[in-house]
Amino acid sequence: MASIAPSGWYPVALQRDVRPRRLVRTRLGTTPLVVWRTDDGDIAVWVDRCPHRSVRLSAGLNCGLVLQCVYHGWSFAKDGRLADMPINDQAMPTDIKVGVVESAIKNGFVFARLAVGGEDLSTMTEVAAEDLLRPIPFDAEADLVRSHLGGLDDLSTLVTPTGGRSCVVFGHLKQRLETDTLAALRHADVRLEALRRMLEGGAGR
């Protein structure tokens, strides 16, 4: 597919979905990403590609402090540097690293940025963790989806393109509700799912 590299910050996962000892596999534009959490709580976002034989790192193992590639067991520390190369008959090279993607945690989202541009994250308003919507993948082009989200005025949404004709909708409730947050989230989910079915059904293509 043609390369798509959006500029600016985009959410790529919910912080709570990046669980310990697991790996999250996603995309930003056409760049495949692997997102993982170390045992000391840091979240790393990398290009999902081992520098050795370009096998996707998301097929590997989160060992806690390193991510180990499934193919030859090469392990990478959270800063992306090669930490171990099990089969090796020489001094370990110090200049091998994965493609680290600039990332930031804000409001319960893991944001990533491939190229500078767009708004700064500091302009985002604070959001409570309970008010986050579950991310919903759409098999439709990001701009098209965005154009349909304007009518949902009790929700604040962010659309991350994951290819030429796919994206993920992230979002949160605009207003803090004292009760019935769960009902409001379910209602939002229902409406977004209806939008997804409509756009994927062919009418939107």
Added chain:
Amino acid sequence: MSDAAWDASDEPATWDEWYPLGSPIDLRRSGRTRTRLLDRDIDLTIHRTWISAACGNRSLPVTERLGYIWTTLGRPDHAPHPVIEYYEVDRLVMNIWSTPIKCSGLRLIDNVIDNAHFPFVHPGVLGDTEHLDQPPYINEVDAEGGFWSRSHRAWLPLTNSVAEYTYSIPSPYSVVLMIHRAGDSFRKERYDFLCVFAQPTSQDACIAHKMLAFVAEPWMDETQLRSDQQAISAQDKYVLERHQNRKLPLIGGGEVSTNVDSASLAYRTWLHQRGVRYGTLEGSS
């Protein structure tokens, strides 16, 4: 990235070769009438005593070797690579399986000659993390232009022994693994053969045909052996279908290698020198 401009027929190293289409037993059992080779549809007709192949209106030459039907779209100046030992009467021979894999056939061969992944992809069967040493390999090209890589070792946890491996690659999509058997004073050294022949269906997909010809031992159980070999291949298939680049990079291509990768690097250099570009990153315009 468009592959339309790059055609296998532009490349004798790929075009003028024999490729397997499957075993006659499998083809008859499944009644398969269509397959694909180098981006062409190949029609198969199953006759009473043989199987014929055609590409569009053109009838293709077919031959049967090593338990497979082989064909070619070009004009090779040789027959399919022989493994004469296949016909020795005291061997157990078997077509293990034919399976589609979502990567270039060149990636498949590159994976077969790589022993460094054994402790991680086939733990407990072809290696383990206690035995990580690999000796330096001896890579060379023979008088007929075939690629050889010798002096590979595999630690076999199940028998607590080290096996020595020699790989012969007579053409870009074929690899013959010769497993050295312990010799004795009565017989000259013999090998167990394990062959992988890739049928390139397109630049980034293939069908892997795997077979073996082992010296028969009384303890060998054919069903168990087939099952064990398929399990090993399934583990390799898992990794092969997770390369971000399905085609093989011949020079660099963003893939970093170390000394232990000498066989893989020598194979890629050999492909480059033969003029192979189909199925490689270098072949994309």
